[in-house]
Amino acid sequence: MTAYRFRVKFDPDPTSLWRDVVGGADSTIAEFQSAINPAVGLDQGHLWFVGEDEDYWNSAVKYQCPQEYEESLGGDPILRTERIENAGEVTIGEMTRQLGLEQYDRICYLYDYGDEWRFYAILKEILSDESSDKPPEIVKEKGESIGDQYDAPGTAENDSRLPDPLYSVLPEAAVPVVDLRQLETRDGIAHVIPLLSLETGFGAVCERFALQFENRGYVLENFQPGWQVVEEVEGVDKTEEELLAALADAVREWHAEIADISGAMTGRHFDEETVEAMHVELEAELERKGYGHL
Structure with missing residues (x-):
């Protein structure tokens, strides 16, 4: 089987x-x-x-x-x-x-x-x-189906807006970590997990994070021209902790995929230790929230 x-x-x-x-x-x-x-x-x-x-x-x-x-x-x-x-x-x-x-x-x-x-x-x-x-x-x-398949690939207009409820809470640029944490005070948002924070002259900003609503979770990456959903986790019939666990697993999968994509582009092999190192902020945030066992 x-x-x-x-x-x-x-x-x-x-x-x-x-x-x-x-x-x-x-x-x-x-x-x-x-x-x-x-x-x-x-x-x-x-x-x-x-x-x-x-x-x-x-x-x-x-x-x-x-x-x-x-x-x-x-x-x-x-x-x-x-x-x-x-x-x-x-x-x-x-x-x-x-x-x-x-x-x-x-x-x-x-x-x-x-x-x-x-x-x-x-x-x-x-x-x-x-x-x-x-x-x-x-x-x-x-994503939507290709539609008219005999239009040349990439020529169709693309609505880059994030799906609701993300569109109403995110700017197009990298988000200051301080502002990101403030999102947890909003109704309907259960968890915000910074995953890739960078220090700048204006403080730490985040280029990758996970966001958990009551019934759905997202992993987001800051690409050009703005934020894109790279993983989406359905939370129907899941408890808050079960959805958080599934979201954390989705983050780990995305990190492994990033390593795979980078390896294909550079010709280098990124081992499991490299992928584990990408989980540092995830593990720290889970520990801080009392979910270090996930």
Whole structure:
């Protein structure tokens, strides 16, 4: 019994549009792809493949859609520079073994060779208690669907406003830590946790923090041109402490993802000690609030 949870991110804007997909090890890659496209607003009328890491066309292994795989069988294998597999036959479990995927490793997905809609997927969890024949399904999502897929990627207007109730409490710039702590005095806000504080000539300012309302929690990062939600935690049917624990776990996941992204960009490997060091402010804040056990 094994299933895999991937976070599929839209490559041009990965913090604004992503979907979490859980699929059993025995589901095929084609079934996995069939769950993704309607969830992000794409059709099924074009060729596609899944590849290694974020290599896309340079991937050493391509899991091609069945239509392309069947059409490519007549080609000269000597001329190929990559290994070709049939996404309609290879299962998710087989792919993870073939690519040696571990938690937080990546695969890429390219749809429509003309418009080239690019996504990458991070292996978030290996679920040993889920059925291996579980059909792939969307379990969590962020961002609106792409919409008219034949507008060039990135050309659609984007409303950068934060969702309510965040929009009413946050400025666009980094927030002074003193002001951030004052948010906890507002009705409906249970916890504010600074995560990345920087000393300036005007005092400490915060570039990353977690904010917990009564029924929802957010992890926010100060990107250009302002704050963006990078993790969102649903709190329905959770106690305040349970939601705080889930929010703290989301922070740790985001820190691991930051290390993964930085490693991919710089070619360096950031070990667990590096990620643990990123948790310093989180752990200190939890301890200060009396939740050091979380």
